[in-house]
Amino acid sequence: MIRLAGVTKAYANFELDVDIELGNEITAVIGPSGSGKSTLLEVISGFETPDAGCVLLDDRPLDGVAPEQRNIGMVFQRPTLFPHLSVRENVEYGAVLTDGEIRGLCELLEIDGLMEADRSPETLSGGEKRRVSVARAIVTDPDALLLDEPTTGLDEPIRRRLKYELRRILADLDIPCIYVTHDQNEASVVADSVVVMRDGAVLQRGEYETILESPRNEFVADFVGIENLIRGEICETDSGRTVVDIAVACVEPDRTGIDDVSESEVCIGIAPESVTIAGTTRGDGGSRTRARRDRYGNTSINRIDGIVERVIPEGRSRTAFLDCGLPEAFKTVVDSNTSIDEGDEVTVEIDPSDVVVVGTHKHTGDELSTGHGRRPQVHERRTRRG
Amino acid sequence: MTRAHRNRRDRTGINWVFGGGYTVFGLLGAVLAVYLLYPFVTFFAGAQGNGIAVADFARPEVVSAARYSLTTAPISTAVATVFGVPLAYFLSRSEFRGKLLVDSLVILPLVLPPVVGGVMLLTGFGSFTPVGQVANSLGLTLTDSYIGIVLAQTFVASPFVVITSRAGFDSVAEYERASRSLGKGPVETFFRVSLPLSSGHILAGIALTFARSIGEFGATMMTAYNPQTMPTQIWVTFISRGVYATLPIVAVLVTLGLAVVVGIRYSGKTIGVRE
Structure with missing residues (x-):
C-alpha cells in the first residue's frame, strides 16, 4: 500500500497537492498533459522531494530515503535500456529473483528468445524494448511498481496487445502498481481503479465504470470520453416528473442519476451511441429559424430537434453533428445504412438509462459554454407549463 | 504533381535550391572547404620546392621541441581530465548558487586570446608572486620551465x-x-552506467584537450618561452629561417591533429553503444 499524506510539491507554474492511498491493485492515473501524473511518480520514486507531507510504503515513511533504497520499481516513458549492456544484462541488472523466476517472467513477457548472449537492446523493436524494461523492473522484486506511459510511441496493434499482457502480468504481482497514461481506454483495460488528475490535484478516483456512470464534474466526464455534455437545470413537470431542462428540450435521466447531485444546476452527458434518429425531413439547411421556433414549442421529453450540420464516416458507422441550438454541436452515431445528409431536419430520441448526470463543474467553471443567453426562453416555457 | 505545378515551382527556383541534392548549399560549402584545404596544399608543395627534406626532422631543435611537447601535453591532458571530468559531472547533476559563474569560468579560456591567459598565469604564478615564491622555496620554478608549459596548456585546453x-x-x-x-x-x-555511456564524449574531450595542449602557443610563450615546445619552435624557426623551414614540426603537428580528428570521429560511432 502506498499513501501520499498531504504531499505538496510546488514549481514555478504548477503545484502538486495530493492526499491519497493506493492499495495492492493496479491504479491508472489519467489526466491531461501537465496535470501532475509524472510528478506524482517522481515523488513516490524519490527522484523529487515533496515540499510538505509524506510518502509511506506499507506504513514505512520514505522521507529522506534515496530512490535506490525504496525498492520501488519504475518503468519509464522511454524504455531506457542500457545500450552498452546486452538484453540479458539489462534484465539481470538489478535482479533479486532466482534464475528460474526470471526465466518464467521472460517467458510470460515473451522475451525469452531475446535473452541470447550479447543481443543488443538496439536491435529490439519498440514493443520488445518495453517488455524488457517491464521485466527489468519486476525482477527487482519491488514493493511497488510505477509505470509512466509505458505504451507511448508504440504502433496501435502492438500497443493494443501490450496493454492486455500488462494487465495479466501486473494483476499477478499483488503490489501497488501505478500506471500513468493519457489513454482512458488503456486505463480501463489495465487498471482496477482510476485516478483522474488535473492541475496537480486528484479530481476523482474509483473504478472506471463508476467514474463513467457518475463523473464528479464536467472535466472528468469530458476526459473519460463522455460526449454531448450539456448544462441544464433540474425541474419538475406538472405531472411530477423530474427532468433536466437544457433550454432547447427536457431530458429525463434515471432517478438514480438525479438523486446523486445536490445542485439544481447540473450537466448531463449523452453518449452519441445511445441516441436514435426518430424522424428525418429532407431540407437544405435554410430553415434553421423555423426549426428552432418549433423546437422551443416542443414539450416532449427526451426528444431533441436539430439540423444536420455535417456527417463524418467513422469505420462502419457515421457521426452526425446536429445544430440543436445548443452551445456545441450535438453528436449522434448512425449506422452507414441510415439515410441522413447535411441540411436534413431530424428529431433524435434519447435513452434515459444512458444519460449521465454530472455535478456542476467546481474546478474552473469555464470548460463548457453555459448557454445563458437562452435562459429567458426556458423560464417562459416553464411558466407556460406550470 | 501536375506538369504545370512542376513548371511553376521550377520557375520560382525553389526546386533548384531545395531539391536535387541541395546544389546551392553544396556550392557555398565547397568554397569554405577549398579555403581550408588550400593553405595545406601550398605549404607542403612550397616546402618541397624549397628543398626541405625528411632529414630535417632529425635536427636537434626539432627533436627537443617534439620531446617537450610530447611529454608535457599528456601531463596537461591528464591533469585536465582528473579534475575536469568530476567538475563536468558535478555541473551536470547539481544546482547551486553561482553555477552560472562556474559555467562561464569554464568557457572563458576558450573565448579569451591564449596570450591573455598567459598574462593571467604570470600574475598568478610568476616568480615574484606569493605562489611563485612558495614554489621557489620548494625548489620549483613555475615559469620558463617544464611546469610552466603544463600550467599554460592546462589553462587553455582543460x-x-x-x-x-x-x-x-x-x-x-x-x-x-x-x-x-x-x-x-x-x-x-556512476561507474556502471554514467561513465561507460559517457565514455565517447569523455574520450573525445580528452583527445581535443591533448590536441589543444600540444598546439598551445600564446599562453606558453608568456609563461614558458623556454624550454621550447613545437609551436614555440615553429615561431623561432619562422623568424630566423623562413616559413618553409618549419615543415618538420608542422608536419608532426598536422599528423597529430589528423589522428585526433579521425580518432574522435571513429570513437563517436563505436563507443558507448553495443552493436
Missing part, C-alpha cells in the same frame, strides 16, 4: 574535456535514474 564530458553526462541522466530505480546507488551507477 575546457574541452569539461564541456564535452558534461554534454555526455547530460545525455545519460535518464539512464542514471533507471539504474537507481533498479536499486543501484550513485557510485555504482
Whole structure:
C-alpha cells in the first residue's frame, strides 16, 4: 500500500497537492498533459522531494530515503535500456529473483528468445524494448511498481496487445502498481481503479465504470470520453416528473442519476451511441429559424430537434453533428445504412438509462459554454407549463 | 504533381535550391572547404620546392621541441581530465548558487586570446608572486620551465574535456535514474552506467584537450618561452629561417591533429553503444 499524506510539491507554474492511498491493485492515473501524473511518480520514486507531507510504503515513511533504497520499481516513458549492456544484462541488472523466476517472467513477457548472449537492446523493436524494461523492473522484486506511459510511441496493434499482457502480468504481482497514461481506454483495460488528475490535484478516483456512470464534474466526464455534455437545470413537470431542462428540450435521466447531485444546476452527458434518429425531413439547411421556433414549442421529453450540420464516416458507422441550438454541436452515431445528409431536419430520441448526470463543474467553471443567453426562453416555457 | 505545378515551382527556383541534392548549399560549402584545404596544399608543395627534406626532422631543435611537447601535453591532458571530468559531472547533476559563474569560468579560456591567459598565469604564478615564491622555496620554478608549459596548456585546453564530458553526462541522466530505480546507488551507477555511456564524449574531450595542449602557443610563450615546445619552435624557426623551414614540426603537428580528428570521429560511432 502506498499513501501520499498531504504531499505538496510546488514549481514555478504548477503545484502538486495530493492526499491519497493506493492499495495492492493496479491504479491508472489519467489526466491531461501537465496535470501532475509524472510528478506524482517522481515523488513516490524519490527522484523529487515533496515540499510538505509524506510518502509511506506499507506504513514505512520514505522521507529522506534515496530512490535506490525504496525498492520501488519504475518503468519509464522511454524504455531506457542500457545500450552498452546486452538484453540479458539489462534484465539481470538489478535482479533479486532466482534464475528460474526470471526465466518464467521472460517467458510470460515473451522475451525469452531475446535473452541470447550479447543481443543488443538496439536491435529490439519498440514493443520488445518495453517488455524488457517491464521485466527489468519486476525482477527487482519491488514493493511497488510505477509505470509512466509505458505504451507511448508504440504502433496501435502492438500497443493494443501490450496493454492486455500488462494487465495479466501486473494483476499477478499483488503490489501497488501505478500506471500513468493519457489513454482512458488503456486505463480501463489495465487498471482496477482510476485516478483522474488535473492541475496537480486528484479530481476523482474509483473504478472506471463508476467514474463513467457518475463523473464528479464536467472535466472528468469530458476526459473519460463522455460526449454531448450539456448544462441544464433540474425541474419538475406538472405531472411530477423530474427532468433536466437544457433550454432547447427536457431530458429525463434515471432517478438514480438525479438523486446523486445536490445542485439544481447540473450537466448531463449523452453518449452519441445511445441516441436514435426518430424522424428525418429532407431540407437544405435554410430553415434553421423555423426549426428552432418549433423546437422551443416542443414539450416532449427526451426528444431533441436539430439540423444536420455535417456527417463524418467513422469505420462502419457515421457521426452526425446536429445544430440543436445548443452551445456545441450535438453528436449522434448512425449506422452507414441510415439515410441522413447535411441540411436534413431530424428529431433524435434519447435513452434515459444512458444519460449521465454530472455535478456542476467546481474546478474552473469555464470548460463548457453555459448557454445563458437562452435562459429567458426556458423560464417562459416553464411558466407556460406550470 | 501536375506538369504545370512542376513548371511553376521550377520557375520560382525553389526546386533548384531545395531539391536535387541541395546544389546551392553544396556550392557555398565547397568554397569554405577549398579555403581550408588550400593553405595545406601550398605549404607542403612550397616546402618541397624549397628543398626541405625528411632529414630535417632529425635536427636537434626539432627533436627537443617534439620531446617537450610530447611529454608535457599528456601531463596537461591528464591533469585536465582528473579534475575536469568530476567538475563536468558535478555541473551536470547539481544546482547551486553561482553555477552560472562556474559555467562561464569554464568557457572563458576558450573565448579569451591564449596570450591573455598567459598574462593571467604570470600574475598568478610568476616568480615574484606569493605562489611563485612558495614554489621557489620548494625548489620549483613555475615559469620558463617544464611546469610552466603544463600550467599554460592546462589553462587553455582543460575546457574541452569539461564541456564535452558534461554534454555526455547530460545525455545519460535518464539512464542514471533507471539504474537507481533498479536499486543501484550513485557510485555504482556512476561507474556502471554514467561513465561507460559517457565514455565517447569523455574520450573525445580528452583527445581535443591533448590536441589543444600540444598546439598551445600564446599562453606558453608568456609563461614558458623556454624550454621550447613545437609551436614555440615553429615561431623561432619562422623568424630566423623562413616559413618553409618549419615543415618538420608542422608536419608532426598536422599528423597529430589528423589522428585526433579521425580518432574522435571513429570513437563517436563505436563507443558507448553495443552493436
